[in-house]
Amino acid sequence: MDKNVLVLSNKLKNRIRKFLIGEKLLNLIDKNKRETIFDFFNKVEDAYLDVLIVNKRLDILSEHKYFRNSIKSKLVNEETIKVLENKYKGEELGKIIEKLRKKIYTREISTKKQMFNYVNNILHNIHYRS
Incomplete structure (x- = not known):
């Protein structure tokens, strides 16, 4: 099997795994508790958009920018x-x-x-x- 296909296959498997984790975490999100939103974005990583679109929860999308900025915070240097x-x-x-x-x-x-x-x-x- 072609090496590129295996790499793509592993990336796809990881994305699907994160998507499934994201769906479970999405049900636990309480908009008033930022900890649950942090856990969602932190564990789902790059599959967050897939999860939000499929589950019609784009209301949480605005939190991602703040999440990204907090991860890049200069406080943790x-x-x-x-x-x-x-x-x-x-x-x-x-x-x-x-x-x-x-x-x-x-x-x-x-x-x-x-x-x-x-x-x-x-x-x-x-x-x-x-």
Whole structure:
């Protein structure tokens, strides 16, 4: 079989898998709770538009721009990640970064000071657990 067909096939499988996940998450979305919208966009990734169109939920589309901007937020930058890398590795680091991004998206964190307080709180809790 042609290698390009296999690559396309894997991309298509992933897109379908994300679409199915998206349909389940779409039913759980509460417009008043930004956390559920964050989870939807974060897990569905590039298949979000397919899910919204098929389910006639374009009302949520306006949230995607804010989601995209919160993911690219300058609050979670190299400096932040270097601080976290001292205590966390691999999957655990990824989960912490995802939590930070979710807090930024839900507007619980909007300044560097709030972000570093949150990170210091996490590191403080880890210190006492060890």
